[in-house]
Amino acid sequence: MSAGTLVVGASQAGLQLAVSLRELGYTAPITLIGEEPHAPYQRPPLSKDFLAGTAGPETLAFRTPAFYREAGIDLVCGEQVTDVTLASDASATGIAGTASGRELPFERLALTVGASARRLTVPGADLAGICYLRGVDDATVLRAQLTGAARVVVVGGGFIGLEAAAVARSFGASVTVVEATDRLIGRAVAPVVSEFYRRAHERRGTAVLTCATVTAFREVEGRVAAVLLSDGTELPADLVVVGVGVIPRTELAEKLGLECDGGIVVDARARTSEPTVVAAGDCTVLPHPLTGEGRVRLESVNSAVSQATAAAAAIVGAPDRAPNVPWFWSNQGDLRLQIAGLSTGYDEFVVRGEPDSEKFAVLYYRAGRLLAVDAVNSPPDYMVVRKALTQGATIPADRAADEATPLxxxxxxxA
Ligand SMILES: Cc1cc2nc3c(=O)[nH]c(=O)nc-3n(C[C@H](O)[C@H](O)[C@H](O)COP(=O)(O)OP(=O)(O)OC[C@H]3O[C@@H](n4cnc5c(N)ncnc54)[C@H](O)[C@@H]3O)c2cc1C
Structure with missing residues (x-):
């Protein structure tokens, strides 16, 4: 009997890959193995409704236990894959070993191992009261501590930091966001959007410090009591949330000798440098989904799902699909940001609406070509740009700011 496909990493990408294999008629065994003790669950609510306490743990699971049985997906939780080798005979087969000593032969291997939260290494970084936010266990710990915290410092002004800051404010804490660069969410949005978020969070009572680097944490009785910054500022804190990016989990890929470059390098069909091995999700770097140029790393649900679907197609030899238009969302309290496309490399942007009204959109262009939209509390504008990108259509930059004309x-x- 075939050893089937081994999917390492049981989360957004891994589950999608397994489901897509079945949808494509794959009948061999599928083992979906993950080191977390939980069945695959959604991460986005961990910094939103789950952290705020408005959604319980029962809302996080992607599928019921019965689903795995019925789909013939052998889900193994709480087992870390520590070793993997491919047969030397150019077949795609191989064997994986787990931390508990289990051996899992496979005919095809998929790596959907995600990323882990980048950790601070400054003095005091291991103190109690310093929390990260990657998995449900992190979020459960943070949620419990938020209820009693009066002074919260959030290190990192990216999406996760700002979402956590909004939740902390809703609990009534005094909140300070500390960002090392000169603007919020700087990797993802134009300065006008960064500035909007700074002002919007300040309006809601959150202090925002940019160009501020954490040098140490001060402790009182083993617990964090203050955050020290490079300019000598000391911010009192009884809870610190760190959201300073992620590190792709490339360790197994490196053992296999697969090309890695800030993530496991894959092509548009999710094939690694050893084409029989596929990889998908936050652990990968991939060609730009729309232009094919360069390599990007996309930490998003959409990208994980799209790549996992492509990986399943590659395994069964199904044809390529249409290019994926990337999309993303971030809910920071009542501020709903929706992004379609990728704005990387833009040379022009158009602001539609007044940012301080908290309802506006920014359309990005390169050489007149529409690239992306950031829409704040403007779902219709988001939907139109996403449709345009999907259809290969455009919206003239010189008219996009005219709010009197529906996009x-x-x-x-x-052209
Ligand atoms: C708090 C938070 C909020 C987010 N909000 C949004 C949002 O609003 N919108 C959005 O689009 N995206 C959001 N994301 C990002 C999105 O959740 C990720 O892009 C997505 O989870 C990626 O899925 P993945 O399967 O590639 O990786 P992961 O979800 O990281 O899963 C990888 C899994 O593999 C396991 N694993 C790793 N190595 C091994 C091994 N050797 N053996 C066994 N198992 C292993 C890991 O434990 C993990 O469970 C958010 C992420 C977080 C953490």
């Missing part, structure tokens, strides 16, 4: 009336075929 959908401006949709036109790209």
């Amino acid at each position: 959908k009336q401006l949709l036109m075929a790209a």
Whole structure:
């Protein structure tokens, strides 16, 4: 009997890959193995509704236990894969070993191992009261501590830090966000959007410090009591949330000798440098999904799902699908940001609406070509740009700011 496919990493990408294999008619065994003790669950609510206490743990699971049985997916939780080798005979087969000594032969291997939270290494970084936010166990610990915290410092002004800051404010804590660069969410959005978020969080009572680097944490009785910054500022804190990015889990890929470059390098069909091995999700770097140029790392649900679907197709030899238009969302309290496309490399942007009204959109262009939209509390504008990108259509930059004209009336075929 075939050893089937081994999917290492049981989360967004791994589960999607297993489900897509079945949908494509794959009948061999599928083992989905993950080191977390939980069945696959959604991470986005961990910094939103789950952290705020408005969604319980029972809302996080992707699927019921019965689903795995019925789909013939052998889900193994709480087992870390520590070793993996491929047969030397150019077949795709191999064997994986787990921390508990289990051996799992496979015919095809998929790596969907995700990323782990980047940790601070400054003095005091291991004190109690310093929390990270990657998995449900992190979120459960943080949630419990938030209820009693009066002074919260969030280190990192990216999406997760700002979402956590919004939740902490809703609990009534005094909140300070400390960001090392000169603006919030700087890797993802234009300065006008960064500035909007700074002002919006400040309006809600959160202090925002940019160009501020954490040098140490001060303790009182083994617990964090203050955050020290490079300019000598000392911020009192009884709880610290750190959201300073992630590190892709490349360790197994490196053992296999697969090309890694800030993530496991894959092609548009999710094949690694050893084409029989596929990889998907936060652990990968991939060609730009729309232009094919360069390599990008996309930490998003959409990208994990899209790549996992492509990986399953590659395993069964199904044809390529249409290119994926990336999309993303971030809910920071009542501020809902929706992003479609990738703005990387833009040379022009158009602001539609007044940012301080807290309802606006920014459309990004390169050489007149529509690249992306950041829409704050503006779902219709988001939807129109996403549709335009999907259809290869555009919206003329010189008319996009005109709020009197619905964006959908401006949709036109790209030159
Ligand atoms: C707090 C939070 C909020 C987010 N909010 C949003 C959002 O609003 N919108 C959005 O689009 N995206 C959001 N994301 C990102 C999104 O959740 C990720 O992009 C997505 O989870 C990636 O899925 P993945 O399967 O690639 O990786 P992961 O979800 O990281 O899963 C990888 C799994 O593999 C396991 N694993 C790793 N190595 C091994 C091994 N050797 N053996 C066994 N198991 C292993 C890990 O333990 C993990 O369970 C958020 C992420 C977080 C943490």
